[in-house]
Amino acid sequence: MSTDEARPRDAKVGRPPGLVVVLGVLGLAFFAVPFLGLLGRVPWSDLPELWSSDVVVDALRLSLVASVSSTLIALLLGLPLAWLLARVDFPGRSLVRGVVTLPLVLPPVVGGAALLFALGRRGLIGEPLNQATGLVLPFSTWGVIIATTFVAMPFLVITVEAALRNLDRRYEGAAAALGAKRWTVMRRVTIPMIAPSLVAGLVLTWARAFGEFGATITFAGNLQGRTQTLPLAVFVALESDRATAVAISLIMVIVSLAVLVGLRDRWWKAL
Amino acid sequence: MKRDLSIPFLALVVALVACGNGQDGAGLGGELLVSAAASLTDAFVEVEAVFEDANPGVDVVLNLGPSSGLREQILEGAPADVFASANIPNMDQVVEAGEAADPQVFVANRLQIAVPPGNPGEVTELGDFSWEDPLIGLCAEDVPCGEFGRQALQKAGVIPAVDTNEPDVRALLTKVAEGELDAGIVYATDVASSDGAVEGIDIPEDLNVVAEYQIAALTNAPNPDAAARFVEFVLSEEGQEILAGYGFASP
Numbered sequence: 001m002s003t004d005e006a007r008p009r010d011a012k013v014g015r016p017p018g019l020v021v022v023l024g025v026l027g028l029a030f031f032a033v034p035f036l037g038l039l040g041r042v043p044w045s046d047l048p049e050l051w052s053s054d055v056v057v058d059a060l061r062l063s064l065v066a067s068v069s070s071t072l073i074a075l076l077l078g079l080p081l082a083w084l085l086a087r088v089d090f091p092g093r094s095l096v097r098g099v100v101t102l103p104l105v106l107p108p109v110v111g112g113a114a115l116l117f118a119l120g121r122r123g124l125i126g127e128p129l130n131q132a133t134g135l136v137l138p139f140s141t142w143g144v145i146i147a148t149t150f151v152a153m154p155f156l157v158i159t160v161e162a163a164l165r166n167l168d169r170r171y172e173g174a175a176a177a178l179g180a181k182r183w184t185v186m187r188r189v190t191i192p193m194i195a196p197s198l199v200a201g202l203v204l205t206w207a208r209a210f211g212e213f214g215a216t217i218t219f220a221g222n223l224q225g226r227t228q229t230l231p232l233a234v235f236v237a238l239e240s241d242r243a244t245a246v247a248i249s250l251i252m253v254i255v256s257l258a259v260l261v262g263l264r265d266r267w268w269k270a271l
Numbered sequence: 272m273k274r275d276l277s278i279p280f281l282a283l284v285v286a287l288v289a290c291g292n293g294q295d296g297a298g299l300g301g302e303l304l305v306s307a308a309a310s311l312t313d314a315f316v317e318v319e320a321v322f323e324d325a326n327p328g329v330d331v332v333l334n335l336g337p338s339s340g341l342r343e344q345i346l347e348g349a350p351a352d353v354f355a356s357a358n359i360p361n362m363d364q365v366v367e368a369g370e371a372a373d374p375q376v377f378v379a380n381r382l383q384i385a386v387p388p389g390n391p392g393e394v395t396e397l398g399d400f401s402w403e404d405p406l407i408g409l410c411a412e413d414v415p416c417g418e419f420g421r422q423a424l425q426k427a428g429v430i431p432a433v434d435t436n437e438p439d440v441r442a443l444l445t446k447v448a449e450g451e452l453d454a455g456i457v458y459a460t461d462v463a464s465s466d467g468a469v470e471g472i473d474i475p476e477d478l479n480v481v482a483e484y485q486i487a488a489l490t491n492a493p494n495p496d497a498a499a500r501f502v503e504f505v506l507s508e509e510g511q512e513i514l515a516g517y518g519f520a521s522p
Contacts, residue, residue, distance in 0.1 A: 121406075122450040138451050139406060139434045221435025221446070222411065235438060239339040240413035 035253065042250055043243045050247035058225045059233035060251060062144065063210055066229055070149040070209035071202055078156040078205075079198070085157070086164035097161075104154050111150055112218025119146065119219075143220035144227050152209035159201030163194040203263050207256060300328035303497040304350065306341040307333060308357035308484065309439045310380065310416065313464045314517040315355070321513060322504050329497045337414040337439045345370050345489065352498035355486040355505075358415035362485040374487035377505050378519035380458045381479050382416075382423055384472040385447045385465075392453025397424055397478060400431040405453035408443050411436040416443070419480040420456035426478045444469060458482065463518030483522065 043050070050056065084090075085097055103111050119126040119137045129135055137143045171193065175185045191198070213231040220227040222236065230252050237245035307315050312335050319331040334341065334351065338361040345351055345365055354371060356362040362374045386394050392405035400407050409431065410417030417436065424431050434452070437443035444461050446452045448468035462471035486505055488498035504510045511521050 116446075116449060116451060120449060120451045136406070217438060218442075221408070222437065223433065223435050227435065236411050236413065236436070238343065239337060239411065242343075 038246065038249055038253070041242070041246045043246065046243060047247055047250075050244055051251065053244070055224055055228075055233055055237075055244070056248055056251070059228050059230045059248065062141065062225070062227070063229040063231075065141070066144045066148045066212075066216075067152075067206050067209040069145045070152050071206045073145070073149050074153040074156040074205045075202065078153045078201075079160060082157045082160035083164060086161045100157050101154050103151050104158075108151055108212065108214030108216075109218050112147055112215035112220075115147060115150060115215065115219040119143075138219055139221045139223065139227060141220075141226055144216055144229060147215040147219045148209035148212045148229075151212050151215050152205045155204040155208055156198075156201040159197050159204065160194060163197030164190075167193055199263070203260065207260060210256060211252065299326050299497045299500060301330070301494050301497065303329050303331045303352050303494050303501060305331055305333050305353045305355065305501065306345065306349075306351040307335055307353075307355040308338045308341070308415070309335050309441050310357050310458050310460060311335070311355055311484070312441065314460070314514050314519065317513050317516075318505060318510060321509070322501060325504070326497070326500065329494075329500075331501070339413055339415075348491075350491075350493050351489055352492040352494050353486065353488055353501050355484060356415075357484055358418070358482055359485055361415070362487065365489075366487070369490060371487040371489050374485040375502070375506060376483045376522040377486045378484045378511075378514050379522050380460055380482045380484065380519055382419055382456055382474055382482075383459045383462050384454055384474060385444060385457045385462055385469040386454050386472060387447055387450040387452075388467065388470055390470060391450065394454040395472060397427040397429050397474060400424060400454065401429050403432050406434045406451070407431055408435045408437055408446055408452040408455040409433055410440055410443055410456075411438055414439055415482060416440040416457060419482055422480045423456065423474055423478050426480075458518075460518035484519075 081100065085093065085100070090096075106114075116123065116138060118124045119129075121127065121130050121136055121138065126137060129137075137146060167190070172185050172189050175189045176182075180188065211231060212229070213235065216227070216229060217232055217235070222228050222232050224233075228236070230248055234245050234248045234252070237248060305315065305319075312333075315333055315335070319333060323329060323331055334344075336344075338356040338358060341351075341354060342356065342361040342365055345354055346368055354362065354365055355377070356365075356374075357380075359376075362371070365371045366374060384394060384397070386392065392399075394400070394405055399405065409420050412418065412421065416439070435446070437446065437455075440457050440461055443452075443455045444457055444465065447455045447457075448465060456474075457469075459471065462469055486502055488495065488502050492498040505514075515521065
């Protein structure tokens with residue numbers, strides 16, 4: 001954004017106020033110091049060996065599968081939901097909006113327990129499902145994906161809904177007036193105009209799913225190769241094997257930073 | 272900046288000191304942070320109530336969790352006063368680090384198989400843990416109940432088909448009680464305190480593993496006098512009686 005137009009305005013603003021800088025740096029330290037603590041404990045020379053252990057490889061694979069699946073499900077179900085919330089004035093809309101954001105507020109463990117009561121073997125839907133098909137969702141990889149989606153999808157819905165509501169609808173109106181069908185308007189006008197928010201929502205959803213712990217361990221349990229994602233592996237390793245716990249934490253930090261920073265540079269410049 | 276902070280800080284110190292000395296002859300007061308294994312939850316809630324009645328100035332705060340997690344907190348300098356561990360190795364590490372001295376065994380606990388009411392998975396013995404069909408849970412390998420459970424299975428020559436390794440014994444018990452798991456290995460005390468939410472199946476003596484619990488006041492306890500008194504109380508006849516009410520055996 002450092003165009004010639006912008007520069008004179010920047011100059012007028014002048015140096016940032018000292019207090020703002022001090023508080024801002026304190027704010028940064030609040031985030032950065034714990035990571036420095038983590039880095040201080042990294043067993044650098046053992047890293048290759050720790051990272052190639054079965055537990056770590058299995059957990060990384062499962063974490064990637066679950067977080068990417070969650071993101072795709074959020075796109076498939078969350079995008080239409082956001083559209084309905086933004087565009088259709090139905091009774092109880094604010095209640096629905098509240099329900100959608102509930103997973104953001106609830107402790108994930110509560111979400112996991114709620115999933116267990118609904119989709120567990122003795123659950124509201126889980127029991128008939130189990131009797132009809134023999135399917136058991138808890139303690140399966142599907143259970144992990146359901147738990148991570150439950151916790152992460154609200155990020156997509158609220159981000160996209162806000163973008164849709166702020167969208168200037170005259171563009172869509174113009175397209176329609178020029179003869180575009182509803183789907184064409186959606187595909188050629190609406191989606192491209194909300195694209196930055198959609199991508200931001202997808203990235204946040206992925207990140208939240210990647211780091212999910214409480215709902216996963218409560219609903220899906222903890223078994224290497226089947227339900228043990230990276231956060232669960234860290235938690236279990238913390239009990240006994242700190243070097244492994246720190247090594248796994250470092251993977252999570254690296255992968256998350258790579259995705260967040262990488263995508264930001266690629267997609268969010270527009271924002 | 273420093274001078275601005277020192278006055279409220281001093282006031283706080285004075286208030287805390289006054290608080291500590293303001294009690295009767297017993298001289299006990301303030302907060303007492305007790306880090307106790309999750310399996311002690313119900314028993315220690317009652318111990319807390321009785322101890323506070325006897326020592327009205329003391330506010331016992333229970334920090335309950337897996338023994339290994341509590342150990343880690345203490346080794347990282349958490350300001351706990353008392354550590355009650357569900358096994359000896361975790362206490363040993365705390366003692367080795369100089370954070371505690373002279374730990375005492377205060378109770379023993381046997382293992383039982385927990386099944387949901389009605390035993391839908393038809394699990395009757397450790398041998399049934401090897402079948403694929405029933406959903407089987409254990410505690411994670413690194414928490415004491417997981418370690419002991421695996422020892423018992425090993426003694427029985429059983430390779431379990433585990434479906435989940437739960438982070439602590441309470442999480443495991445909840446999933447059995449909900450009927451999401453068909454069986455798990457827990458402490459006899461957990462079954463006793465579940466009020467019928469799970470059924471217990473005895474494990475024969477020769478296969479069973481007895482867990483010994485240790486307690487110690489911590490060397491760097493912020494409230495050392497109350498810590499010593501609390502340990503004393505747990506080891507006393509009155510304390511042991513409370514613990515026995517929750518299915519614990521005296522050492």
